[in-house]
Amino acid sequence: MTTGIPSWSGEEGARRARELFREAFGTPPDGVWGAPGRVNLIGEHVDYNGGTCLPIALPHRTYVALRRREDRVVRLVSADADPSRWEGSLDDVRPDGDIPSWVGYAAGPAWSLGQEGAYLGGFDAAISSCVPWGAGLSSSAAIECAMALALDETYDLGLGGDTEGRSRLSAACVRAENDVVGAPTGGMDQAAALLTEEGHALLLDTLDGSLTQVPFDLGAVGLALLVMDTRAKHALNDGQYAARRATCEAVAAREGVATLRELDDPAAVLARLTDPVEQQRVRHVVSEIERVATFVDLLKAGEYDALGPVLDASHTSLRDDYEVSCDELDVAVETARATGALGARMTGGGFGGSAIALTPVDKVDAITAAVAAAFDERGWNPPQFLVALAAAPGGRVD
Ligand code: ADP
Ligand code: MG
Numbered sequence: 001m002t003t004g005i006p007s008w009s010g011e012e013g014a015r016r017a018r019e020l021f022r023e024a025f026g027t028p029p030d031g032v033w034g035a036p037g038r039v040n041l042i043g044e045h046v047d048y049n050g051g052t053c054l055p056i057a058l059p060h061r062t063y064v065a066l067r068r069r070e071d072r073v074v075r076l077v078s079a080d081a082d083p084s085r086w087e088g089s090l091d092d093v094r095p096d097g098d099i100p101s102w103v104g105y106a107a108g109p110a111w112s113l114g115q116e117g118a119y120l121g122g123f124d125a126a127i128s129s130c131v132p133w134g135a136g137l138s139s140s141a142a143i144e145c146a147m148a149l150a151l152d153e154t155y156d157l158g159l160g161g162d163t164e165g166r167s168r169l170s171a172a173c174v175r176a177e178n179d180v181v182g183a184p185t186g187g188m189d190q191a192a193a194l195l196t197e198e199g200h201a202l203l204l205d206t207l208d209g210s211l212t213q214v215p216f217d218l219g220a221v222g223l224a225l226l227v228m229d230t231r232a233k234h235a236l237n238d239g240q241y242a243a244r245r246a247t248c249e250a251v252a253a254r255e256g257v258a259t260l261r262e263l264d265d266p267a268a269v270l271a272r273l274t275d276p277v278e279q280q281r282v283r284h285v286v287s288e289i290e291r292v293a294t295f296v297d298l299l300k301a302g303e304y305d306a307l308g309p310v311l312d313a314s315h316t317s318l319r320d321d322y323e324v325s326c327d328e329l330d331v332a333v334e335t336a337r338a339t340g341a342l343g344a345r346m347t348g349g350g351f352g353g354s355a356i357a358l359t360p361v362d363k364v365d366a367i368t369a370a371v372a373a374a375f376d377e378r379g380w381n382p383p384q385f386l387v388a389l390a391a392a393p394g395g396r397v398d
Helices: 010-025 101-115 139-154 163-181 188-195 238-254 266-272 276-300 304-321 327-338 361-377
Strands: 031-040 055-068 073-078 085-089 123-129 200-205 211-215 223-233 343-346 352-360 384-388
Touching: 010 031, 010 055, 010 073, 010 123, 031 139, 031 188, 055 139, 055 188, 055 384, 073 101, 085 101, 101 123, 101 139, 101 163, 123 139, 139 163, 139 188, 163 188, 188 200, 200 276, 211 276, 223 327, 223 361, 238 276, 266 276, 276 304, 304 327, 304 343, 304 352, 327 343, 327 352, 327 361, 352 361, 361 384
Parallel strands: 073 123
Antiparallel strands: 031 055, 055 123, 055 200, 073 085, 200 211, 223 352, 223 384, 343 352
16 A cells, blocks of 8 residues: 555654653653554444444554653643643542643543552653544544553553453543543443454453454455545534433333343334334444344354455444444445445444445555545545554553
8 A cells, every 4th residue: 555644663653752751851751651543343333232342453553651750740742732741730630620631531541540549649751643533543542541551560550461450451541531531432442452462353242341352364365454534523522422322221221121232132122113213223233233243253254255245234324324424434435345345334433533444455555546536526635544454452662
């Protein structure tokens, strides 16, 4: 692929974060940690319905160079934020604190870990990232998780070394985003950043919390996963998300279950629903949960060619029943399919952000060219692309 959002090697990320740290604070950091963005293969808008999702970690990471302090001062610098520097006290970082939102993402994990009783003091941190913001690739979890790993090690919390500890770090990052930033997030992004294995997708069951590593190596079969960032951002305001979530929760409550996943006979419930909007929303959730299971079975059986139609069906369901797609996502998906992709769908919350296409490797360039041309014709911002590999989870890089 000729163009694409570049990812940095661990060495390059560490070098950039270290340099920024030295420029900002004049001394070396205690270390550098990185955590990846993610892309969800399938299982969209089911995390708050007890469903399953299947993200992979991206090679694109956010790097944090951090040094522990013995007082409660927090100093942050991010190459990408504007203004790029913030200085305050650990006590300013809290749900009703008056802090810029990027500071909530960066320092929020310190608040939630402290809430759990971990001893944490202040810190200086420099943040450098190659995860695009707001592309639906979870730059938010990348920054939270890189910070959480850095704090875990510099404050000897002992959580980063195993799955159980990492699950606690992940939960702390979710709480930071929910409570300090005030953004709804279900937990998939943080789990992807901390709990995936390289070369695997993470099957995350939000009902029982179980995690299953599913081998995902498209290169071995001549395929690629192309991520198409539409660079469109429509009002994914909390209203849209909250309304869908409320509809799902209301139907579940009426049926006497905590989540739609737990419906005994989803088909019978669907047949009973008279409200057309409720019908659409529940149909998406129930069918998407089935599609994740089908997708995982096909992956395990090595039937990669059969994955395409499952992705296509997911897109149709998100577009028509859940109504969270938009023109840019639809055009990217349709153009990719028309140019040789086996299947394509929007990924992430919707109303903009990214779509994915499963494609033979030798079609990648043609698809990126065709999608770019389709956007150009419509006068839209040029889309950006990357080829996703199932990369490693977050950890110390230097
Ligand atoms: P996404 O997670 O899809 O990229 P979000 O809106 O959830 O989009 O999170 C993006 C926000 O996360 C940014 O607006 C910013 O506040 C914060 N953020 C992400 N990366 C960085 C970074 N490198 N430096 C500072 N803030 C960041
Ligand atoms: Mg996010």
